[in-house]
Amino acid sequence: MIGEFIYLDNAAATRLDERVLEAMKPYFLETYAVATSQFGYSPGIEAKDALDAARATIAGVLGAESEEFIFTSGSTESSNMALKGVAMALGEKKGKHIITSKIEDFPVLHSARALEKQGFRVTYLDVDEYGRVNLDQLRETITPETILVSIQAANQEIGTLQDVAAIGAICREHGVLFHTDATHSFLRVPLDMREVPVDLVTVTAHLIHGPKGIGGLYVRKGTPLAKWMDGGFQEINLRAGEENIPGAIGFAKAVELVTPEETARLQNMRDRLIERLLQIPHSRLNGHPTLRLPHNTNISFRFVEGESILLHLDMRGFAVSTGSACFSRSLEASHVILGIGGNHERAHGSVRFTFGRFNKPEDVDAVAEAIAEVIENLRAISPLGKE
Amino acid sequence: MPLPYSETVMEHFRHPRNVGRIDDPDAKAVEGSPACGDMVAVYLKVDPGDQRITDIKFESYGCASNIATGSIITELAKGKTLEEAKQITWKEASEALGGLPPIKTHCSVLAVDGLRAAIQNYEERHGLVKERVPTTVEVVNKRLKHVMNPMTGLDVVRTKLVKEVEISGGTVRVVIDLPADHQFAANIREEITDKIEPLWDVDRVIVEFTE
Numbered sequence: 001m002i003g004e005f006i007y008l009d010n011a012a013a014t015r016l017d018e019r020v021l022e023a024m025k026p027y028f029l030e031t032y033a034v035a036t037s038q039f040g041y042s043p044g045i046e047a048k049d050a051l052d053a054a055r056a057t058i059a060g061v062l063g064a065e066s067e068e069f070i071f072t073s074g075s076t077e078s079s080n081m082a083l084k085g086v087a088m089a090l091g092e093k094k095g096k097h098i099i100t101s102k103i104e105d106f107p108v109l110h111s112a113r114a115l116e117k118q119g120f121r122v123t124y125l126d127v128d129e130y131g132r133v134n135l136d137q138l139r140e141t142i143t144p145e146t147i148l149v150s151i152q153a154a155n156q157e158i159g160t161l162q163d164v165a166a167i168g169a170i171c172r173e174h175g176v177l178f179h180t181d182a183t184h185s186f187l188r189v190p191l192d193m194r195e196v197p198v199d200l201v202t203v204t205a206h207l208i209h210g211p212k213g214i215g216g217l218y219v220r221k222g223t224p225l226a227k228w229m230d231g232g233f234q235e236i237n238l239r240a241g242e243e244n245i246p247g248a249i250g251f252a253k254a255v256e257l258v259t260p261e262e263t264a265r266l267q268n269m270r271d272r273l274i275e276r277l278l279q280i281p282h283s284r285l286n287g288h289p290t291l292r293l294p295h296n297t298n299i300s301f302r303f304v305e306g307e308s309i310l311l312h313l314d315m316r317g318f319a320v321s322t323g324s325a326c327f328s329r330s331l332e333a334s335h336v337i338l339g340i341g342g343n344h345e346r347a348h349g350s351v352r353f354t355f356g357r358f359n360k361p362e363d364v365d366a367v368a369e370a371i372a373e374v375i376e377n378l379r380a381i382s383p384l385g386k387e
Numbered sequence: 388m389p390l391p392y393s394e395t396v397m398e399h400f401r402h403p404r405n406v407g408r409i410d411d412p413d414a415k416a417v418e419g420s421p422a423c424g425d426m427v428a429v430y431l432k433v434d435p436g437d438q439r440i441t442d443i444k445f446e447s448y449g450c451a452s453n454i455a456t457g458s459i460i461t462e463l464a465k466g467k468t469l470e471e472a473k474q475i476t477w478k479e480a481s482e483a484l485g486g487l488p489p490i491k492t493h494c495s496v497l498a499v500d501g502l503r504a505a506i507q508n509y510e511e512r513h514g515l516v517k518e519r520v521p522t523t524v525e526v527v528n529k530r531l532k533h534v535m536n537p538m539t540g541l542d543v544v545r546t547k548l549v550k551e552v553e554i555s556g557g558t559v560r561v562v563i564d565l566p567a568d569h570q571f572a573a574n575i576r577e578e579i580t581d582k583i584e585p586l587w588d589v590d591r592v593i594v595e596f597t598e
Binding site (some may be wrong): 113303304305307308311315324325326331332333343344345348381382383384 | 400401403406407417421424425426427428446447448449450451453454490491493494537568571573574
């Protein structure tokens with residue numbers, strides 16, 4: 001059905017690259033054995049070797065050692081594992097205080113809430129109008145009981161980048177573990193474990209044209225983390241369960257295919273779209289103008305509501321996303337837009353466009369024209385914004 | 388396309404009927420607010436003789452179900468007397484649209500409320516209203532019947548979510564039988580406040596949850 005359809009929701013899911021699919025196929029049909037120890041039968045050893053190679057590839061782009069990278073089912077699991085794993089490992093030993101921000105994505109936010117119910121204290125840091133956390137507030141909030149700081153590398157909705165290096169340095173200085181959710185910035189914004197003092201990093205395959213259902217957690221050597229899934233001894237004995245080998249192979253292939261040139265191309269599209277959309281009256285950019293994901297455009301249009309915009313664009317063959325309450329499963333307006341000081345109206349009228357490998361430069365003009373018309377039509381029937 | 392909306396809803400969303408303003412209306416009303424995410428304005432022209440709605444228009448800031456319901460209620464109300472139009476229920480509007488997803492009920496109820504408020508506005512302007520009655524538990528419960536339980540699409544009274552209503556000196560306290568961190572808790576609180584606060588003798592609305 002997605003033929004002429006212009007897909008601009010690459011922060012939600014991306015189309016699998018055919019080369020990734022081809023790389024995965026043999027691991028469904030031929031090398032389907034369970035990864036065994038070196039004393040097992042040969043297909044199992046072959047599977048094990050392939051898994052090791054995939055792990056080395058992904059660890060490599062993170063500037064990490066192979067044994068510091070754990071495969072998971074995706075970023076939701078990775079972030080759950082980071083927060084709850086540290087809480088279980090250090091809660092009794094060191095303290096029960098965790099610091100995060102108000103605009104984290106739900107895996108971090110809801111893991112933190114779940115820990116609060118178990119007696120942990122959580123500080124949710126404020127962010128400024130662009131979505132950047134206040135480093136002074138972070139410094140002041142750390143106590144001897146603080147065991148973990150979890151601040152995202154980039155925001156899922158407004159694309160704002162955090163100063164991960166500076167946050168990491170503060171955490172180091174205070175001897176506190178630092179987790180960053182890099183789901184949306186992985187390979188699009190540089191992050192090297194040899195340079196940045198971060199202990200746990202959430203990444204995923206499905207936003208870089210890899211398969212769904214596979215992600216990972218970087219765990220710096222020596223980081224205390226409780227066993228997450230009981231069973232066998234897989235994934236450095238932290239996460240039991242037979243490995244998703246086709247997924248791991250696909251993840252590694254997807255990693256290999258991302259290039260800086262491609263990211264630059266996405267950034268060009270982003271910048272042109274921002275420029276075009278800000279020409280529409282009563283529109284404003286959400287997030288930071290420059291410190292933002294290279295493929296994310298997020299604009300609020302006044303006097304109109306996001307679900308209506310989304311449906312009209314859908315009818316015209318475009319897929320986008322919105323922070324409107326009407327669109328969310330909880331009927332709540334985007335906590336990110338509210339977190340950066342926006343009101344409900346700004347959240348309801350916010351639209352996110354995210355580019356990916358299969359977008360073409362002409363998609364920018366096509367969606368810009370379509371949305372200008374849709375906004376005009378919806379404003380014509382809106383009781384707001386007239387005289 | 389597997390949209391949650393019926394063909395009729397989408398048709399009215401694409402081509403809403405009776406949309407716009409009446410410059411010199413005999414009555415008008417605005418329900419909802421930009422903060423709650425949906426807002427409807429309804430404008431009426433009424434024949435003073437037989438009190439028939441000769442013209443009706445609406446404007447909407449809202450989602451598809453809000454726009455579609457605004458459109459259908461104007462069609463249902465046009466040509467009816469005020470007394471007849473008052474009887475138009477959300478259920479009728481929803482049926483005329485071929486059904487609405489339960490989670491979207493509140494946005495569509497708003498449009499029906501908009502029509503009723505416009506009629507009330509006409510009655511107030513033309514001296515047709517009876518005395519103001521003080522707010523009682525009964526009055527509050529009646530209003531709560533317009534607050535939808537997004538889990539079922541039925542109102543919070545019918546689905547037994549209202550555990551307690553207490554009124555003392557301008558403060559209305561409503562206890563909802565849900566945990567405070569429930570998926571829809573914030574939404575339900577907001578809806579209840581929006582419905583109860585406008586009552587003439589209410590200063591403050593407190594919504595509490597059971598756990």
